[in-house]
Amino acid sequence: MPKVGVLALQGAWARHAEVLSALGAHTVAVRGAQDLSGLDAIVLPGGESTTISMLLESSGLFDPLAACLAGGMAVLGTCAGMILLAAEVMDGRPDQRCFGAVDIAVRRNAFGRQVDSFETELAVPALGTGAFPAVFISAPTVERAGAAVDVLAEVDGRAVLCRQGPALAAAFHPELSHDLRLHELFLAGV
Ligand code: GLN
Numbered sequence: 168m169p170k171v172g173v174l175a176l177q178g179a180w181a182r183h184a185e186v187l188s189a190l191g192a193h194t195v196a197v198r199g200a201q202d203l204s205g206l207d208a209i210v211l212p213g214g215e216s217t218t219i220s221m222l223l224e225s226s227g228l229f230d231p232l233a234a235c236l237a238g239g240m241a242v243l244g245t246c247a248g249m250i251l252l253a254a255e256v257m258d259g260r261p262d263q264r265c266f267g268a269v270d271i272a273v274r275r276n277a278f279g280r281q282v283d284s285f286e287t288e289l290a291v292p293a294l295g296t297g298a299f300p301a302v303f304i305s306a307p308t309v310e311r312a313g314a315a316v317d318v319l320a321e322v323d324g325r326a327v328l329c330r331q332g333p334a335l336a337a338a339f340h341p342e343l344s345h346d347l348r349l350h351e352l353f354l355a356g357v
Contacts, residue, residue: 169207169357172197174232176222178214178247182342186350200231208241208333208357211248213304213340216275217260219247229264236268241333243353244268249329249336250275250307257310268334270313271326277308278338289339291320291328294348301327301339309338 168191173184175196184194187210195202197209209232211219223229236242236252244252253265255272278285284305288298299320309326312318320328327338328349333356341349 168193169354170195170205171354171357172202172206172209174209174211174219174228174248176226176228177218178212179245179340179342180210180212180214183210183212183245183350186342186347187354190347190350190354192354197228198226200227203228203231203235206235206240208243208353209235210353211242211244211251212342213246213248216247216250216256217263219251220260220263220265223251224264233266236266236334239333241353241357242268242335243350244334244336245340245342246304246306246338249273249338252334252336253307254313255311269329269331269336270316271309271329271336272311273307273338274310275307276305277310278303278306286344287322289320289322289327291349293319293330294352299341299346299348300344301337301341302343303327303339306338 254267257274
């Protein structure tokens with residue numbers, strides 16, 4: 168049974184933990200550096216990336232988590248989590264930090280603000296033939312993806328699901344659709 172952490176400082180982490188448990192993972196809510204020990208993988212949830220970045224620093228988690236990711240720990244980042252995994256953040260706070268685990272530049276809130284949140288049926292060949300119901304909430308757009316990045320899905324020609332090695336980054340909230348395939352893909356790489 169893989170031991171999968173879910174970063175639980177702020178945001179939409181609880182439903183990720185439920186989905187991962189339903190798929191047979193042992194899940195751990197990560198709030199401090201001590202919670203990283205023995206993890207096989209981690210989820211960075213949606214929420215507010217500026218707030219999560221601040222809390223990662225004040226909790227002392229930023230550097231140890233960065234070391235885990237640099238060491239190749241499998242990670243799934245969704246929405247704000249995608250922003251945290253990026254190499255460059257546009258329209259962020261000047262002091263906002265990111266891990267650079269996926270060589271993408273993202274622009275915050277570029278699909279619109281809360282009122283512009285939407286759901287769409289996404290073609291994701293890596294998940295098989297059926298469309299994936301993807302929920303976007305004040306989502307970031309990917310403005311640039313480096314050569315090492317696999318784009319697994321797009322909306323209107325813009326990347327919304329990216330993979331680089333053990334890191335998966337989604338602009339949407341897969342934990343909110345009743346479709347477990349993206350979490351299964353993540354666990355298959357653990
Ligand atoms: N707009 C948020 C941010 O920039 C992300 C929104 C989300 O995670 N649903 O952090």
